[in-house]
Amino acid sequence: MTAQLSNPxxxxxxxxxxxxxxxxxLATVLHLSLTLEKPLLLEGEAGVxxxxxxxxxxxxxxxxxxxxxxxxxxxxxHALYDWSYARQLLYIRSLEAGTAGGDAHRTLHELFSREFLxxxxxxxxxxxxxxxxxxxxxDEIDRADDEFEAFLLELLADFQVTIPEIGTxxxxxxxxxxxxxxxxxxxxxxxxxxxxxxxxxxxxxEREIEIVLLxxxxxxxxxxxxxxxxxxxxxxxxxxxxxxxxxxxxWAQALMALGQEELDADVVDATLGSVLKYHEDVERVRDRGxxxxxxxxxxx
Amino acid sequence: MRAGDAVTRRVVTFGRILRxxxxxxxxxxxxxxxxxxxxxxLTRRDEVYHALRCxxxxxxxxxxxxxxxxxxxWERAPRPAGQxxxxxxxxxxxxxxxxxxxxxxxxxxxGVEEEPIVVPLSASPEELLRERDFADMTSExxxxxxxxxxxxxxxxxxxxxxxxxxxxxxxxxxxxRTLAQAMRTDGVPLERxxxxxxxxxxxxxxLVDVSGSMEPYARALIMFLQAxxxxxxxxxxxEVFAFGTRLTRLTGHLAGADxxxxxxxxxxxxxxxxxxTRIGESLxxxxxxxxxxxxxxxxxxxIVSDGWERGDLDLLDRELDELARQAHELIWVNPLKGHEGxxxxxGGMRTAVRHADRFLEGHNxxxxxxxxxxxxxxxxxxxxxxx
Numbered sequence: 001m002t003a004q005l006s007n008p009x010x011x012x013x014x015x016x017x018x019x020x021x022x023x024x025x026l027a028t029v030l031h032l033s034l035t036l037e038k039p040l041l042l043e044g045e046a047g048v049x050x051x052x053x054x055x056x057x058x059x060x061x062x063x064x065x066x067x068x069x070x071x072x073x074x075x076x077x078h079a080l081y082d083w084s085y086a087r088q089l090l091y092i093r094s095l096e097a098g099t100a101g102g103d104a105h106r107t108l109h110e111l112f113s114r115e116f117l118x119x120x121x122x123x124x125x126x127x128x129x130x131x132x133x134x135x136x137x138x139d140e141i142d143r144a145d146d147e148f149e150a151f152l153l154e155l156l157a158d159f160q161v162t163i164p165e166i167g168t169x170x171x172x173x174x175x176x177x178x179x180x181x182x183x184x185x186x187x188x189x190x191x192x193x194x195x196x197x198x199x200x201x202x203x204x205x206e207r208e209i210e211i212v213l214l215x216x217x218x219x220x221x222x223x224x225x226x227x228x229x230x231x232x233x234x235x236x237x238x239x240x241x242x243x244x245x246x247x248x249x250x251w252a253q254a255l256m257a258l259g260q261e262e263l264d265a266d267v268v269d270a271t272l273g274s275v276l277k278y279h280e281d282v283e284r285v286r287d288r289g290x291x292x293x294x295x296x297x298x299x300x
Numbered sequence: 301m302r303a304g305d306a307v308t309r310r311v312v313t314f315g316r317i318l319r320x321x322x323x324x325x326x327x328x329x330x331x332x333x334x335x336x337x338x339x340x341x342l343t344r345r346d347e348v349y350h351a352l353r354c355x356x357x358x359x360x361x362x363x364x365x366x367x368x369x370x371x372x373x374w375e376r377a378p379r380p381a382g383q384x385x386x387x388x389x390x391x392x393x394x395x396x397x398x399x400x401x402x403x404x405x406x407x408x409x410x411g412v413e414e415e416p417i418v419v420p421l422s423a424s425p426e427e428l429l430r431e432r433d434f435a436d437m438t439s440e441x442x443x444x445x446x447x448x449x450x451x452x453x454x455x456x457x458x459x460x461x462x463x464x465x466x467x468x469x470x471x472x473x474x475x476x477r478t479l480a481q482a483m484r485t486d487g488v489p490l491e492r493x494x495x496x497x498x499x500x501x502x503x504x505x506x507l508v509d510v511s512g513s514m515e516p517y518a519r520a521l522i523m524f525l526q527a528x529x530x531x532x533x534x535x536x537x538x539e540v541f542a543f544g545t546r547l548t549r550l551t552g553h554l555a556g557a558d559x560x561x562x563x564x565x566x567x568x569x570x571x572x573x574x575x576x577t578r579i580g581e582s583l584x585x586x587x588x589x590x591x592x593x594x595x596x597x598x599x600x601x602x603i604v605s606d607g608w609e610r611g612d613l614d615l616l617d618r619e620l621d622e623l624a625r626q627a628h629e630l631i632w633v634n635p636l637k638g639h640e641g642x643x644x645x646x647g648g649m650r651t652a653v654r655h656a657d658r659f660l661e662g663h664n665x666x667x668x669x670x671x672x673x674x675x676x677x678x679x680x681x682x683x684x685x686x687x
Contacts (some may be wrong), residue, residue, distance in 0.1 A: 008340065008347055028340060028350040035339040036332065043360055073464075085475035092487035108483070145500070183360065184594030192358035193328060196336075198350075199360050238584075240622075298546055 005060070019214045020049070020056040021207060030057070030199040040155055041141075042193060044200035047244020050180040054137035057176065061265040065199040066175070068121040070144040076151060080122045080161060086287035089114050093279060112165035125175040126159055136175040141191075142184045149188050156194045203245060205232050205300075211245055216252045227252045230297035233273060237288060240278045251275045263298055266290045307342075308334060311352075314373050316354060321365040328354055348374070360606070374459055416440075467496035501537040502600055502628065507586065509605035511544040511577035517662065518542075518633040522554075524668055529554040539595060543582035579609045579648055580616035587622050596626040602671070604633040604662055609648030616648055620655040632656035633673055635663040 005011050011034075012027035022030070026205060030053070033040040042050040058065035068079055086113050095107060119127075125136040138152070139290065157163060159171040181187060205228055212224040228248055235242045241252075251274045260267055269290055276282050285293070311333055315325045349370060357366050419460035464472060477493035506525055510518040525540045529551065539680075540550040546595075553565055593671070601623060609616055624630045632652050658674055661667035 024346045025350040028347045029354040032336050032339055032351060032354060036335050038332070041358075083476065083479075085479050088479060089487075089489075091481075092482075093514075096487065134311075182593065184597075186359070189324065189358070193326075196332075196354040197358045198354050199363060238588065251416075 005031065007031060014060040015053075015056055018056045018059050020052060021203075021211050021214065022053070023203070023207065025055070026198060026274045028057050029196055033178075033196050034176065036196070037155060037174055037290065038136050039179055039195045041179045041187075041195035042182065042200055043181050043197070045202065045242065046182060046246055047246035048200045048202060049245055050200060051139055053139065054135055054139075054178040056178075058135040061132055061134040061135065061176065063176065064128070064130055066121050066125045066134050067137045067139060069139050070148070072143055074144050074148055076144050078118050078120060078141065079151075080146070081122065081163060082118045083112070084116045084118050096230055105222065115140060116165065117163075117166070122155060123161065123166070123169070123294060125177075126155075126161060126171045127169050128175075129172070131174045134175045137176065139180045140182060141179045142181040142187060146188070149191055153188070153191050153194065156191075202232075202235060202242075205229060208245060208248060212248055212252045215249045216256060219252050219256050219278060220261050223255055223260055224252060226297045227255060230263060230268070230293065231300035233293055233296060234275065234285065237284065239276070239281045239284065241276070243275045247275050262296050265294045268294050307337060311337070314352070314369070315356070315394060316549060317369050317373055318366065321369055323356065323362050323365065324358070362382060401405045418594060464495035465498040470494055470498035503537050503539070503595070503598065504602070505539045505541075505590075505595060505599045505627075506602045506604065507541045507583070508550075509544070509603075510581070511578060511608070512630055513577070513606050513608050514604075514635070517604075520642060521662065522550075525550070526554045539590070539599075540629045541586060541590075543577075543586075545578045545581070546590075547582045547585040577605070577608055577648075578611040579605060579607070580611045580613070580619055580649070583619035583623060587619055591623060591626060598628050600629050600631065601627040602631045603652075603656070604635070605648070606634055606636045607632075607647070607649030607652055609651075613647050613651055617651050617654070620651065623659075624655040629658070630656045631658045631671070633660045633662035633667075633671055635661065635667075 002101070008024065008028040008031045011031045012022055012024065015027065015030075017021045029040065032038075041160050044050055044054065054067075055065055058062075060111050060239040091111065092107075103182060121136070125134055128134055141149070144152075156177065159174050160168055162168045202208075208231070209225050212219060212228055213221065216224070231248045232252070251271060254271050254274050255263075255267065258267060258271070269286075272285065272290075276285065311330060313332075318325045332355040333352055336355045340347035340351045342348060352370065353363070353366060356687045358361055390608050420556070431585050464474075466474065466477070470496045474493040474495045478489050478491070481491045482489040490612065500643075508514075508518060508525065510522075522542075527537075529538050529540060538551065540554060542548050542550050587596075634649065660674060662671065673678065
């Protein structure tokens with residue numbers, strides 16, 4: 001069975017057991033989301049662990065993770081259900097070949113039965129017979145358009161959907177919902193009102209070192225400390241895309257694979273690409289003086 | 301609930317303070333906050349803080365005012381004088397620190413001379429208004445102008461969306477409809493239905509210079525922008541920023557029926573109104589806080605400025621370059637361009653020439669019509685490139 005999650009400390013402990021170090025704020029908010037059964041809207045820079053939180057939540061509650069990746073133009077047929085038209089057509093053909101002049105009404109009924117229904121993530125999350133409520137991750141909701149947001153709003157209000165040919169389906173137990181947004185646009189207020197809101201920032205240096213040590217088993221402690229300090233320093237520069245924790249972890253893995261015990265300027269220069277994803281940023285950091293930055297990180 | 305009523309009262313009062321600070325805190329949110337407090341340890345500051353924050357805050361830029369209010373109300377920290385961020389649009393009639401409304405709003409007696417009429421006598425008053433320089437207009441005329449602007453602003457640039465709509469001619473096969481029709485012909489799909497990409501409004505980002513040299517035009521332009529933002533459906537496809545020496549996001553503050561109120565509010569929001577210009581730094585702030593997060597991508601970006609840069613031209617060059625590379629189209633509107641003998645001499649203008657896709661005038665309504673046309677063309681003319 002899953003860990004008891006009766007207060008924020010329990011939640012933080014359970015997350016930590018699955019290698020996710022959450023600060024008190026995030027643990028409190030997640031605890032409230034579970035207790036009040038409200039969806040949790042997470043915003044923050046890329047690579048701070050928004051999506052990861054949903055994955056780990058599924059693990060600690062031993063629920064199934066159902067993920068809906070949003071993109072522009074996503075609609076009900078992609079997110080909720082669709083009919084399998086090809087199979088329906090084939091079925092009609094096979095009926096014609098077999099019994100000519102069957103009961104047309106029954107045929108129609110059969111054609112729009114569950115057998116021909118293609119289930120998409122949202123239907124999966126609502127109509128489930130799991131013992132534990134699944135975790136529904138609605139990822140990058142800001143990429144979907146207004147129409148989809150309005151549809152989602154309705155769905156999150158009462159967790160039921162109506163399929164005209166089949167009827168209304170209501171969730172037997174509400175899924176735990178996490179929405180993430182990169183804030184490319186402001187979400188509709190009504191949608192936000194349904195959710196608890198939390199902003200995940202970059203972690204403190206100490207916390208980031210802990211995260212690297214936890215996520216990259218076997219990494220030398222000194223290397224983890226210096227890498228985290230270097231990345232923290234990069235975030236202070238005016239970069240097009242400041243590296244997130246995800247980048248620090250990738251980089252620490254790369255450095256370890258190269259057998260580094262600590263940072264040195266040449267290796268940093270060679271591996272800068274796993275931390276910075278824009279050419280201009282790499283240039284800017286080099287202009288700023290790589291040796292100097294590495295020196296600062298080493299003196300941490 | 302522990303200490304039930306007292307906590308409820310405190311939270312309700314706190315909600316009122318937050319509303320005053322510009323946060324949208326309704327009864328539903330307060331109820332969530334109370335339920336939230338019930339579920340945490342009330343003796344722990346961080347848990348109380350986050351229980352209130354996640355239920356009462358819904359936007360990243362609300363966190364700062366929330367923190368200030370939290371400290372003031374729950375921890376009795378003295379509120380530093382003048383610490384209230386001006387970006388909140390607070391209504392503070394008795395605040396001595398609030399800048400006075402911009403000159404010229406309450407009618408400007410001096411400098412308004414009867415203009416010699418050079419247009420044919422048959423021209424309608426609207427016709428006259430169209431050609432009149434914004435700088436010479438009285439506030440009354442500006443308000444009349446607003447009606448004309450409303451018509452103009454209804455037209456928006458379009459882009460091809462990934463969402464499909466029904467179409468008459470061949471596109472993507474609409475299986476659902478084709479099958480439904482086939483039922484009528486014994487399951488033989490005689491008639492086929494099609495779907496095609498729908499056209500959706502393209503995002504529009506407008507950056508308006510409100511520095512001293514632009515002041516006569518900024519009022520009219522802000523009215524034009526209000527007309528753009530006002531239709532509520534379109535609101536989320538338009539982003540408006542004002543800049544002088546720093547950048548202020550105006551989008552949320554432009555909604556409101558009365559242009560005079562909006563102008564007044566804008567003037568209070570903008571400590572820069574009528575001040576100097578740092579275009580490069582302002583664009584850098586825009587790129588850093590909005591552009592890189594995706595606001596610019598695929599958008600039509602309109603910069604309204606005379607290009608009198610008092611800051612670093614290299615910086616302006618870099619930031620414009622970034623902006624132009626991400627935007628669908630960069631349109632530069634210069635109200636001074638409409639004046640005879642204009643040459644792009646201002647250093648900033650010469651930099652802008654290298655990056656902007658188009659240059660337009662912006663000194664009167666006729667020029668804004670040209671701008672509206674340009675925005676529309678920009679949307680439909682290049683479908684193939686972004687679709």
